[in-house]
Amino acid sequence: MTTRVEELQRQASARPGVISLAGGLPADELLPRAALARASAATLGGRDGTEPLQYGWPEGCPALRAWIADRLVARGAAVDADDVIITAGAQQALALIAGVLPRQRRIIVDAETYPSAMSAFAFAGHDVVTEVGDVHYVIDGVSNPHGIDRVAPVRDSLLASGLPIIVDEAYVDLRFDGAIPRPLYADAPDRVWHVGTVSKVISPGLRVGWVDADPSLQHLLINAKQAMDTCTSVPAQRTVADFLAGGHLEPHLDRVLSLYRERKNAMRVALDRHFGDAVRATDPDGGFFLWVTFADSQVDTAALFEPALAEGVAYIPGPAFSTNGNFHDALRLCFATSTPQRIDEGVARLRAAVDRYRGHQ
Amino acid sequence: MTTRVEELQRQASARPGVISLAGGLPADELLPRAALARASAATLGGRDGTEPLQYGWPEGCPALRAWIADRLVARGAAVDADDVIITAGAQQALALIAGVLPRQRRIIVDAETYPSAMSAFAFAGHDVVTEVGDVHYVIDGVSNPHGIDRVAPVRDSLLASGLPIIVDEAYVDLRFDGAIPRPLYADAPDRVWHVGTVSKVISPGLRVGWVDADPSLQHLLINAKQAMDTCTSVPAQRTVADFLAGGHLEPHLDRVLSLYRERKNAMRVALDRHFGDAVRATDPDGGFFLWVTFADSQVDTAALFEPALAEGVAYIPGPAFSTNGNFHDALRLCFATSTPQRIDEGVARLRAAVDRYRGHQ
Numbered sequence: 001m002t003t004r005v006e007e008l009q010r011q012a013s014a015r016p017g018v019i020s021l022a023g024g025l026p027a028d029e030l031l032p033r034a035a036l037a038r039a040s041a042a043t044l045g046g047r048d049g050t051e052p053l054q055y056g057w058p059e060g061c062p063a064l065r066a067w068i069a070d071r072l073v074a075r076g077a078a079v080d081a082d083d084v085i086i087t088a089g090a091q092q093a094l095a096l097i098a099g100v101l102p103r104q105r106r107i108i109v110d111a112e113t114y115p116s117a118m119s120a121f122a123f124a125g126h127d128v129v130t131e132v133g134d135v136h137y138v139i140d141g142v143s144n145p146h147g148i149d150r151v152a153p154v155r156d157s158l159l160a161s162g163l164p165i166i167v168d169e170a171y172v173d174l175r176f177d178g179a180i181p182r183p184l185y186a187d188a189p190d191r192v193w194h195v196g197t198v199s200k201v202i203s204p205g206l207r208v209g210w211v212d213a214d215p216s217l218q219h220l221l222i223n224a225k226q227a228m229d230t231c232t233s234v235p236a237q238r239t240v241a242d243f244l245a246g247g248h249l250e251p252h253l254d255r256v257l258s259l260y261r262e263r264k265n266a267m268r269v270a271l272d273r274h275f276g277d278a279v280r281a282t283d284p285d286g287g288f289f290l291w292v293t294f295a296d297s298q299v300d301t302a303a304l305f306e307p308a309l310a311e312g313v314a315y316i317p318g319p320a321f322s323t324n325g326n327f328h329d330a331l332r333l334c335f336a337t338s339t340p341q342r343i344d345e346g347v348a349r350l351r352a353a354v355d356r357y358r359g360h361q
Numbered sequence: 362m363t364t365r366v367e368e369l370q371r372q373a374s375a376r377p378g379v380i381s382l383a384g385g386l387p388a389d390e391l392l393p394r395a396a397l398a399r400a401s402a403a404t405l406g407g408r409d410g411t412e413p414l415q416y417g418w419p420e421g422c423p424a425l426r427a428w429i430a431d432r433l434v435a436r437g438a439a440v441d442a443d444d445v446i447i448t449a450g451a452q453q454a455l456a457l458i459a460g461v462l463p464r465q466r467r468i469i470v471d472a473e474t475y476p477s478a479m480s481a482f483a484f485a486g487h488d489v490v491t492e493v494g495d496v497h498y499v500i501d502g503v504s505n506p507h508g509i510d511r512v513a514p515v516r517d518s519l520l521a522s523g524l525p526i527i528v529d530e531a532y533v534d535l536r537f538d539g540a541i542p543r544p545l546y547a548d549a550p551d552r553v554w555h556v557g558t559v560s561k562v563i564s565p566g567l568r569v570g571w572v573d574a575d576p577s578l579q580h581l582l583i584n585a586k587q588a589m590d591t592c593t594s595v596p597a598q599r600t601v602a603d604f605l606a607g608g609h610l611e612p613h614l615d616r617v618l619s620l621y622r623e624r625k626n627a628m629r630v631a632l633d634r635h636f637g638d639a640v641r642a643t644d645p646d647g648g649f650f651l652w653v654t655f656a657d658s659q660v661d662t663a664a665l666f667e668p669a670l671a672e673g674v675a676y677i678p679g680p681a682f683s684t685n686g687n688f689h690d691a692l693r694l695c696f697a698t699s700t701p702q703r704i705d706e707g708v709a710r711l712r713a714a715v716d717r718y719r720g721h722q
Contacts, residue, residue, distance in 0.1 A: 006419070006587060010418075024416075025415050025416055026415075028412060028415065031412070031414045031415070033405070033414065036405065036414065037402070037405040037406065040401055040402075040405055040596070041398070041401075041402060044394070044397065044398040044401055045398065051389055051392070051566070052566050053392045053394065053397065053564040053565070053566045053567065054386050054387075054389065054392070054564070054565055054566050055385075055386055055560075055565040055566060056566060057371075058367070087590075088449055088568075088590035088591075088593075088594070089590055089591055091587075091588075091589070091590050091591045092589060092590035095588060095589045095590065099484065103486075116587065116588065116591070119584070119587065119588040120588045120589070122588075123460065123584075123585060123588040123589070125486075199416075203414040203415070204414070204415055204416040204591075205412070205413050205414045205415050205416060205417060205592075205594065205595035205596060206414065206594055206595070206596060207449075207590060207591070207592065207593070207594040207595075223480070223484075224484060226367060226452075226477065226480065227452075227456060227477065227480040227481045227483075227484040228452070228453060228456045228481070228484070228589065229448075229449035229450055229452050229453040229456065229568060229590075230449075230450055230452045230477070230565075230568070231566075231568070232449075232568070233449070233566065233567055233568040233594040233597045234566035234567070234568075235401070235566060235567060235596070235597065235600075236594045236596065236597060239596075
């Protein structure tokens, strides 16, 4: 019985008719397809006079680096375009940082955190811990898997620790109240690695993300990036840069946030209707996910996965987000990719699965 | 004074008027721009019914994996689509392999070899050696920097060594005689990591490559790929798959090979005209490069780089390709990206730089 997210998602996608609340991606119907297709065509047509089909520099395309720096400046951080390195999504930014840290650091993560960050750290030979360590990893603005801001309450103590901090901002633009936090980078530029991505808002398939770090760390990251894959796909970078320069982001975000907010509410209503006091759920500040904990701590969400698939619903069991297999009585639900009606049906199926599974225990 | 290839290329590109024989990329005028733009438009239009803007599986797009396997089968290797993992260029394939090898291997390379392979191995903590070691790295078909087939003469002893072999086939399709070697993978599938890319023939900017390995090694590579960047840019993969399925490769290769052959000949003529017996040069079997060694072993090609730039020509000094800074009396010239006329002018400038530099010694 696996708790690897990707393996569980494969199992869900292989079963026809399953309502998958297991995803970690934007809603298909919200992808800005037409604007990206136009941006891509302009890029391959060579609109800006340079050649997207040749190698780019490892640090990335100047226009994209400048846009990212400007956005951080607007949020209060003193960032220059030269401080930004474009990566193949936030995942590669995490892998690069893990690769250039001194060997075998102890990286402190939340007790529940993003599983692929743990993979990237472990792959580079670091230890992932939840208490005492050498480096912090946090997901700012909107956490995964909870969907709530877990950094704001500990911001001061985090900065006061004096440790390097890897700040993952994958969901930071997806706050339902529109209040994007002041970047941690603004208050400790010399020891914050700031990671972002277009995956959660524009397109995960393009694989465009970035890391901003202190200029003294830039050459390490650039050398690592070059050793890892030479440069990020240039047409992908330029497509994103063209989309952003075209002013498409803000109207797109408005549309996306309004729909995700509606879906989040639908999921909370559905959980209340079908489970009542049998579960506690977070009330997300943004993003894609709700974190659900069963009142009955005997529920084993890893064991429940297969019965749930049989009922036609998929989710990610709690232990997938834990360094040590904890949170067997919790699970993550994605509200972003299903309509309110499907969300209600999915949660009803989950209830049926829980009942059926209990009957067989 | 650096001998890092990328740094030297930056210096060359920053100087207007320089004839750069320092490149490692296809000729701009040979990029199959129109066919790739059509393929990209078809991809983002969703021609095959799946969604290129969402995450893909870490192992890559099925159509592309199948095409790569079929091509290897046609060359005599028993490869299944499931044995192929799509990567962000050959560079990432090398980084992935380096990442999944047991820690701190001694990787045997040619005395002159591809610098970024050495970077990928060193970045993962391995030792790069030229004699006794645990794993071989070879560039099959057409070597970099020599442009000649350095594997054929040692093929049998390489296989007889019993060691794992990382086979880099970046230039294998660019043989002027069209004779593509039997893949080493065909004769030792359980210990050959086979690496390929579209960078040298179709487009380096897209960042699409692959690694084929024994099924027993697949899960290691897939987990590593997921930890490194989740998946390769999906629109890029699908653009390449669409280009290949459209039958564009063979006519494109014909056009490319005829032009590179002509440019190689032009460079050999120019070297003879301007240097005569003062240099020895390889007679490339294919690819982009000639390897030039000065008869006068006092020539220091790293020291010559700046005077050459001042004369208006750039190349890569020999030590860039060496594990330990050897080959100071050699250099690599790229014939692929310049017209015969520019090649002649570039070599004339190189001669002038050598004369000027000697006068100042």
